Amino acid sequence: MSKSFIYDEIANKIAFQIRNGILKAGDKLPSVRTLCQEHGISMNTAKRIFLELEAQSLIESKPQSGFFVSKLLYLNLPLPEISRPSLIANNTEPNELITKVYSNMGREGVTLFSISVPSGNLLPLAKLKKEILYATRELREGGTEYEPLQGNVKLRRMIAARSLAWGGNLHEDDLITASGGMNSISFCLMALGKPGDTIAMESPCYPGTFQLAISLGFKVLELPTHPVTGLEIEALKKAIPKINLCFLVPNFNTPLGSCMPDEHKKEITALLAKHGIPLIEDDVYGDLYFGSQRPKCCKSFDLEGNVLWCSSVSKTLAPGYRVGWIAPGKYKDKLLKLKLVHSIASVSLIQEAVGNFLKTGRYENHLQQLRRTLKNNYQNYVHTIAEHFPEGTKTSRPQGGLGLWLELNKQTDTTELYDLAIKKNISIAPGRMFTLQNQFQNCMRLCIGLPWSDDIKFKLKQLGSLAKMIR
Structure with a gap:
């Protein structure tokens, strides 16, 4: 088995255990030396595994004590459910909803949480x-x-x-x-x-x-x-x-x-x-x-x-x-x-x-900065959501990309939430947009490609308040 495969296998296994709650916030991880002995890997490989998990904000190091599962707030939010679509081919498009949401592109003064592209402020124009x-x-x-x-x-x-x-x-x-x-x-x-x-x-x-x-x-x-x-x-x-x-x-x-x-x-x-x-x-x-x-x-x-x-x-x-x-x-x-x-x-x-x-x-220099920004945005978004959205809100835990998926209470209709939010110049992408079936009505996607600011934080708070009203 190649060294890179062993590295990926161990890192992915620990990450899976953390993301699925098998390892809890605050749990101590095996030491670098123990990881070496258990898996027959070198000290450098073991350190690289911990660095990778730390880069994903899944673990944190404490001087003289070792590595622990991160206590970041977003890790306490539950994961959305595994999707269970009907296994019958379908073609019922939510055309009206898609058109309504995408018509906001280019509208001045609207906060576009709905469009999954990085803001021009994050690009090397x-x-x-x-x-x-x-x-x-x-x-x-x-x-x-x-x-x-x-x-x-x-x-x-x-x-x-x-x-x-x-x-x-x-x-x-x-x-x-x-x-x-x-x-x-x-x-x-x-x-x-x-x-x-x-x-x-x-x-x-x-x-x-x-x-x-x-x-x-x-x-x-x-x-x-x-x-x-x-x-x-x-x-x-x-x-x-x-x-x-x-x-x-x-x-x-x-x-x-x-x-x-x-x-x-x-x-x-x-x-x-x-x-x-x-x-x-x-x-x-x-x-x-x-x-x-x-x-x-x-x-x-x-x-x-x-x-x-x-x-x-x-x-x-x-x-x-x-x-x-x-x-x-x-x-x-x-x-x-x-x-x-x-x-x-x-x-x-x-x-x-x-x-x-x-x-x-x-391009690579630009990507390094963009990746750092998106990762920080993701953490800021989830911290704000955990504080201001209805209790029981579930969030995805993306390891990259531009999107964050939220699952709200089953009685919350995010199409209705969209109609309320757009009156406050906030545009979201309701979950029904992302399927041809009758599902995800209580879900939505938020783009994390907007530069983090007090205004973005305020808009998320407003969105959370509106979600509580519907519920």
Whole structure:
């Protein structure tokens, strides 16, 4: 067994025990020396495990005493339930609700807890402007010519280089660029499926994805999902005979923020490959981890070329730039043909600018700061929620990403809460948005990508007061 696997296995096991209440706040953990003896690992590996858990705010060190399960307030809030959707494909879209919530984008004076993107105040806008100017000088004809069909070479090269961090080991020729993450997913769905096919997804899931699938004539099968570890593998196994495609967000999916353990990713990847079912993997949140190490992807374990790995900079750098990409594995020719028909080429100027931003190291510097901010925001949000929301409120415990999932009392209708909150210029994303079924009415997602301030804290307090009124 490799050292990195042992490290991940032990760290994930302790994290699971803490998040699920097996280890309680204040419990003392084994010493570094004891961990070494119990698992046959080195002192450095044991220290690294504790540092990783500390980085996730799960444990805290006390001088001369050792490591203890953190007593942070958010650890006392219960976890939301594992979702239990009907295992029958459905296509009842909450269109009116989705339209109502997303119509708030761009409205001045509204606090957008509902839109899962980082605030412009957290993005390196001035540096990006310089990269655009630089790209117009560097590209032939100022960037007015068509790009190669696969997309900007510099961008693909940089994405491939970054894939080494999560075991992707991609080459620039393995990648195809697209106009944002949703465009990448759209190409994958059109290339691999046909009207009437059934696609499996996590439940809850991002509404744009199931809206896209339904618009293409797919049936959507929602599967049970754990708020910490993601898709329930046994449910997927039972669904295998019913499905033609699978779409997953293994790393910090929205709205739950769950992150699949590596062993789950490996098992799911092998299971789907065995049955010839393509896996479309959306890794748009993968770079927004709160711990010390970027999580692996299902693509890391793809031996058959059966995983189509999609991502973009929409959640990390520039939502409006619409820069995305796909590593389509053995389906590359199908994707290239589809891109040629639908878009001919990508936007060369923007892709060159993003490629250069990655090449200079500015992207990684920006990500380090963004990750710290999001982690602090998450903790501030949950502390405020614990103090001001109704008793019994449950919150997810994301290990990265931009979303926080709340589960309120069963009698609380978050669509009604939305109507009350928007009158105070607060926009939330009601839970019913994230499903095609009659569920999650008492849940909501909050975006943690807004800079923390006294005003944001006040808005959360107001939201908690409104929730108590409904109850």
